[in-house]
Amino acid sequence: MSIVKSGGAVRPGRHDHGGASRRTAPTQARHGTFRARLSLLGIEDGGRQIAFSGQGQLRPLWDIGNRAPDGGQSTNIARLWVEGAPGLAPGESATVRLAPLSPEQWRHVRPGDLITMHEGRPVVGTAVVIEVRPPSVPRCEADVQARSRDAAVVVSSRAR
Template identity: 50%
Template sequence: MDVPELLRRAACHVPAAATGEAGTTVADANEYLDHDEWEIALDILVELGDAYSSEIAFWDLLAEAARMMWLSRTERWCRWRRFEIVHGVVRADLQLVDPGIADGRRTPIPGDGRLRPLWDIGDMTAAGDADLYVARIWVESQPDLQPGGRAVVRLAPLAPGRWRRLAAGDVITMHEQGPVAGTATIVESVFPVDDDHKP
């Protein structure tokens, strides 16, 4: 299957009434496809994917099209959104510690889901220590998060079932070594109702 066919198949999943933030519709995406403007059509479809209840197949088609176009960040985003459909969405307002503090991060956090720090979400081990869980980070609206910076992030937990009890307003901490590397306040926590609830 070539790129235009992948994009046209993805476009078939989008309701005609769905509109993106810029007011674009699936008709706009199809028009760009008619003029061989594949990257613009892909961008529109990605934006539309957040405007309606998109499906796994939609994101799979877009991820494959992005892969074939060598658009690695877009491909990772489509795979990220697929993960969220299956496992749920966790968004948080993350404040990194000041880089001047001992063990504070001195390099930016890559914003495209590659960093996998540990998180204290309030669980304890049998020994009474904080039980830490791995979750990848996607930084919204910017390519990375600078040391000491603040941004809304999306989290992809390795064990999503353990995070189901979190709700907006809950505070969790990020750890890369021993000390706290950042503090995050949950702003959205939505899990699929058909999830098996297993950690």
């Protein structure tokens, strides 16, 4: 057990230092994950004013190169976990895991891509993608139906 400082209050907490916990593993499998090396801007450079917990509560916006219908910048949301540390402060860098809320919007992202983290309009950090793990759970009804159909074929062939 360790102490987590959150919003000025200190409370007991447990830290995930890299591996997916029982609670986070299903989300990460369902949405897929991206590992990246994130560098936050310092306060003096217009970055965040305070540190954040690295346990998946933060869901920042990411510019991953998608465009809005009008051609302007579009951002996408992903939950963020910090590997090997309880959180990340302004000006610090760490390896992070991202679990996109809309994985289909992230399909084009590859290792080596530079993506930017936003909180509202301003950029608060930059990250280089180092690993892509696609979703391992069906994301649409057609996928669920196809897997159910395949499973039924296997069961019926075993019944003979």
